[in-house]
Amino acid sequence: MNFRRALMVSFLFLFLGGLMAEPNAEVRETADRLAGSVYIGPSMHTLRELTDGFGGRLSGSPAHNHAAEWAAAKFRSYGIQDVRLESFTMANGWTRGTAHGQMLSPMARTLHLESLGWSPSTPAGGVKGEVVVVEDVAPGILKAQTEKFKGKIVLLNLSKILAPGWVKVLPALEQSYPFFRNAGAVGLVFSDRDRNNVLNATSGYWGADLLPLPGAQIGMEDWQLIRRSLENGPVTVEFELQNVTPGPTEVQNVIAEIRGSQQPDEWILIGAHLDSWDYGTGAQDNGTGSVMVLEVARAIAALGQKPRRSIRFALWGGEEEGLLGSYAYTQAHLGELSKCVAVLNTDNGSGHPKGWKVESREDLKTAMQPISDSVLKDLGGGDLSLETTYDTDHGPFMLQGIPALDLWVDMKPYVEVHHKSSDTYDKVDPVDFKAGGAIVAATAWVIAQDPKPIAPHIDHAAVAQILKKAELDGLLTFVGQWKP
Ligand SMILES: [Zn+2]
Numbered sequence: 001m002n003f004r005r006a007l008m009v010s011f012l013f014l015f016l017g018g019l020m021a022e023p024n025a026e027v028r029e030t031a032d033r034l035a036g037s038v039y040i041g042p043s044m045h046t047l048r049e050l051t052d053g054f055g056g057r058l059s060g061s062p063a064h065n066h067a068a069e070w071a072a073a074k075f076r077s078y079g080i081q082d083v084r085l086e087s088f089t090m091a092n093g094w095t096r097g098t099a100h101g102q103m104l105s106p107m108a109r110t111l112h113l114e115s116l117g118w119s120p121s122t123p124a125g126g127v128k129g130e131v132v133v134v135e136d137v138a139p140g141i142l143k144a145q146t147e148k149f150k151g152k153i154v155l156l157n158l159s160k161i162l163a164p165g166w167v168k169v170l171p172a173l174e175q176s177y178p179f180f181r182n183a184g185a186v187g188l189v190f191s192d193r194d195r196n197n198v199l200n201a202t203s204g205y206w207g208a209d210l211l212p213l214p215g216a217q218i219g220m221e222d223w224q225l226i227r228r229s230l231e232n233g234p235v236t237v238e239f240e241l242q243n244v245t246p247g248p249t250e251v252q253n254v255i256a257e258i259r260g261s262q263q264p265d266e267w268i269l270i271g272a273h274l275d276s277w278d279y280g281t282g283a284q285d286n287g288t289g290s291v292m293v294l295e296v297a298r299a300i301a302a303l304g305q306k307p308r309r310s311i312r313f314a315l316w317g318g319e320e321e322g323l324l325g326s327y328a329y330t331q332a333h334l335g336e337l338s339k340c341v342a343v344l345n346t347d348n349g350s351g352h353p354k355g356w357k358v359e360s361r362e363d364l365k366t367a368m369q370p371i372s373d374s375v376l377k378d379l380g381g382g383d384l385s386l387e388t389t390y391d392t393d394h395g396p397f398m399l400q401g402i403p404a405l406d407l408w409v410d411m412k413p414y415v416e417v418h419h420k421s422s423d424t425y426d427k428v429d430p431v432d433f434k435a436g437g438a439i440v441a442a443t444a445w446v447i448a449q450d451p452k453p454i455a456p457h458i459d460h461a462a463v464a465q466i467l468k469k470a471e472l473d474g475l476l477t478f479v480g481q482w483k484p
Contacts, residue, residue, distance in 0.1 A: 093249030349414030
C-alpha cells in the first residue's frame, strides 16, 4: 500500500467510523434484555389466540375487524395508552361463499376448484363452456385471436404466463381480463401449481378490484388432466360461485405508540400485516409477524425505561390486496414522514432468522453492520442482504426514501404453507419464531437509542434508481403507488 493510499484509507476509516458507531454497552445490554423478554414471553400463546381465535382474516372482513380490536386491546393491556384504529377505504370488500365445478366432457369429474379472490358470483346455475387455454397475455397476441374466446371459459396457464416474472407480466395480465369479457368469454380459470390439487389463495389484481368475469382456480392435477384431454378434442367445464361483494369497504390499521423521552418527535416504526388469506388461519402469513410486533411492544413497555425516540407499532390491513394499508398510511402521514428514522417490517414467517434485508441501500448496510456484529450475530441473525423486494409493507416507506428493513429469515417453512389451508398454528417452530421477534426487538432498541439517525433519507431520484435496478418501476407506476 503506498502512502497516499494509506492516508486515504485512514481518512475513510475515520469518516466511516463516525457513521459506524457500535452501540454502547448500556444500549447493548438493554437490547439483549428485550431479546430475552421475547424469548420467555407469551408469543405462542398470543399467536394461538390470533390464529385459532379469529381464523383467516381477509381485509375488511368481520374476522379482520375483530382481530384489529383484539390487537388494540393487547397493546393497551401492555400499558401503552396511545392506541388507535386508523381506517382507509378499500375499493371493494369481498367474502368467499360456495364454489363448485366439474368437467362435463370428455369425462364427468368433479374439479378441485375455489373462487379467485375478488371474483363476482356466477349467475345462478353457473357458467359453462369449452375451455380455451391461454399461455401468453401480450395484447397483440390476444387481439389476433379475439373470435376464439366467445362463449368460452378461458384457462390461464399461470406457470407459463408468469415465467418471465410476475413483476413484468402483471400489467398485461390485469389488462387481459376486460379483454376476455369484451370478447365474449363467460369465465376465467387460473391453474394452480402444487401437487395434490392443493390451492394457493390468490386474486387476479393488485388492488381490491373486482374481476370483470367470474374467476376460479383449479388444482394442478386437474389442470394437467384438462391439458391432456385437450390434445384429443374439446373439453367442457362448468362452475358456480357465490361470493359477497359489498363495494367500497373500510379497513383498519392498528397503530400504537410509545413516546420517546429525548427525541420524541422522531420515530421508528415496527410493522407487520394482520390481514391474511382465508384458506388457512394466516399463521406464518402473517400471524407470526403480527405477534412479533405485539411482543416487541410488550417487552419495551415492560422495560421501565422510555426509548430516546418514539416507537410506533403498526398492524396493517390490506397487505394481501397490494400493500394497501401501509401505502394508505404513508399518504395520510406524508407531513411527518421526514421524522421517521427507520421502518422495521416482519412478514416472512417463522423460519430461522438470518438478519435484515436492506433493500439495495449500501449506506444502510454499512450503518447496520456494527449492530449486526455486536448484537444480532449473537442472537443468531447477524447477516444483511441487499436484495430489493416490493412484496410486503416496508415497500411504501422505501418509496418515501426512508431506511426500510425487512426481517430476513429462512423462507422454507413459509413457502411450504404460503396462502394454503396448511398455514396454521401447528406449523410454527416456537424457537425460530421467538428468535425472529428477539432480533426485531434488539434492532429496534439500538436504532431508537442512537442520537444520530441510522441512515439518511434518500431523494426521489435515488429511490427511482433502486426501483429501476430491481425492475420494479414499471409495475409500481402501473398500480399507482409510484410516480416516476
Ligand atoms: Zn404476508
